[in-house]
Amino acid sequence: MDNTRDTSVGNKYLILLFLGLIVLGCKDNPKPQIEQEEVAILEDPEPLTEFGFKLDNYIVKRDTIRKGDTFGVILERNNVGYPKIFNIAEKAKDTFDIARSLQVGKPYTLLCEKDSLETAKCFIYQPNLEDYVVINFQDSIQAYRSTKPIKYVEKEATGIIEDNISLTLEEQGLSPRLAYKMADEIFAWTIDFRRLQKGDRFKVIYTDKYIDDTIYTGVHNVKAAYFEHNNEPFYAFEFMTDTTKGIIDYFNEEAKNLRRAFLKAPVKFSRISSRYNLKRRIAVYGYRVRAHRGTDFAAPIGTPIMATANGTVTESRRRGGNGNYVKIRHNATYETQYLHMSKRLVKVGDFVKQGDIIGKVGMTGNTGGPHVCYRFWKNGKQVDPFKQKLPEAKPISDSLKVKYLEFIQPIKHQLDNINFKPQITEEEPQTVIYQSNS
Ligand SMILES: [Zn+2]
Numbered sequence: 490m491d492n493t494r495d496t497s498v499g500n501k502y503l504i505l506l507f508l509g510l511i512v513l514g515c516k517d518n519p520k521p522q523i524e525q526e527e528v529a530i531l532e533d534p535e536p537l538t539e540f541g542f543k544l545d546n547y548i549v550k551r552d553t554i555r556k557g558d559t560f561g562v563i564l565e566r567n568n569v570g571y572p573k574i575f576n577i578a579e580k581a582k583d584t585f586d587i588a589r590s591l592q593v594g595k596p597y598t599l600l601c602e603k604d605s606l607e608t609a610k611c612f613i614y615q616p617n618l619e620d621y622v623v624i625n626f627q628d629s630i631q632a633y634r635s636t637k638p639i640k641y642v643e644k645e646a647t648g649i650i651e652d653n654i655s656l657t658l659e660e661q662g663l664s665p666r667l668a669y670k671m672a673d674e675i676f677a678w679t680i681d682f683r684r685l686q687k688g689d690r691f692k693v694i695y696t697d698k699y700i701d702d703t704i705y706t707g708v709h710n711v712k713a714a715y716f717e718h719n720n721e722p723f724y725a726f727e728f729m730t731d732t733t734k735g736i737i738d739y740f741n742e743e744a745k746n747l748r749r750a751f752l753k754a755p756v757k758f759s760r761i762s763s764r765y766n767l768k769r770r771i772a773v774y775g776y777r778v779r780a781h782r783g784t785d786f787a788a789p790i791g792t793p794i795m796a797t798a799n800g801t802v803t804e805s806r807r808r809g810g811n812g813n814y815v816k817i818r819h820n821a822t823y824e825t826q827y828l829h830m831s832k833r834l835v836k837v838g839d840f841v842k843q844g845d846i847i848g849k850v851g852m853t854g855n856t857g858g859p860h861v862c863y864r865f866w867k868n869g870k871q872v873d874p875f876k877q878k879l880p881e882a883k884p885i886s887d888s889l890k891v892k893y894l895e896f897i898q899p900i901k902h903q904l905d906n907i908n909f910k911p912q913i914t915e916e917e918p919q920t921v922i923y924q925s926n927s
Pocket of ligand 1: 763
């Protein structure tokens with residue numbers, strides 16, 4: 490399921506803009522204390538089970554693999570003799586290569602006999618948070634792999650963008666990952682997050698992932714989101730368009746793909762230092778009109794420059810004021826061009842995909858500082874990419890559209906019924922939507 494694009498952290502703009510978050514539905518409000526009469530009823534506590542074993546039946550020893558530890562060394566330390574160790578390793582080898590698979594720093598658990606010798610009876614190794622390997626040798630020797638129970642909890646959150654905001658994001662218990670998901674994966678093509686307005690607001694339905702009920706591993710996915718930018722509403726619903734390949738995309742309430750054939754910017758985490766402007770006046774040119782037909786994105790030298798859409802490289806060279814530049818033809822209508830590079834990484838004829846790195850930011854040619862001048866060509870003329878109605882990345886098929894519209898109906902209803910005002914809830918309104926059994 491985790492085939493969403495990787496997003497890196499560090500978007501300063503976002504951190505600033507998302508700090509006015511108000512979380513609905515995932516606050517740790519203590520449950521009201523109910524006074525009880527003191528009656529001494531001793532109940533058997535629920536026996537603690539982990540890895541499918543009742544831990545009460547054993548002496549449980551937990552440790553991590555250290556330098557020099559081998560399966561044999563660990564077992565020998567815990568009173569298992571060598572012939573038996575050899576036997577166990579032989580029997581377990583089809584499931585788990587004991588000699589090679591133990592990594593320093595990974596946790597393991599030994600279940601030992603409850604007697605004075607504390608002889609090991611079972612070895613459990615955890616290569617990661619979710620998976621574990623059991624080598625059980627209390628009676629016959631068994632080795633198998635298993636997975637800890639995973640739980641996805643659905644949550645709702647709302648936020649109002651303010652300009653003067655403090656670091657409350659984490660205090661509110663809302664993962665910054667949620668902000669990145671919305672800005673970089675869902676609304677990246679429809680909303681310019683560099684230009685959010687005070688009062689812009691959003692609602693989001695998402696799921697958090699937990700292992701073993703307790704280990705929080707972060708935001709798993711965003712199911713639906715609503716963003717109000719300049720009083721204009723934008724809906725986004727997660728939908729799997731290809732169940733065999735597991736392809737997930739976001740569409741709006743009219744089943745239009747939110748991704749566009751073009752990225753909004755050729756560099757991540759940049760600042761627009763100069764927009765497309767046909768009437769620009771510049772001091773060095775005596776304040777005469779010098780039209781700027783590109784959009785300048787200021788970024789440090791060496792910052793990777795991405796192709797904003799799939800296409801074929803038609804020019805890659807150094808010339809005059811452009812410095813090092815690359816030009817890409819995307820289709821019969823559109824071309825893009827990237828100027829002042831310190832380094833070009835593609836050559837004429839190369840086919841590039843959206844997001845591919847084609848060069849590095851520099852200041853070759855006519856430029857006062859490191860930036861990439863991004864030029865957007867439509868039918869051979871330079872236009873402002875921010876004013877274009879850009880084509881959808883991949884429209885939903887007609888047959889899926891009906892399914893989609895039916896699918897989002899209850900979700901949209903849920904989204905529309907979330908209030909923006911912060912609510913104090915007595916109990917955490919969470920819905921476990923999926924729970925695996927180990
Ligand atoms: Zn420029």
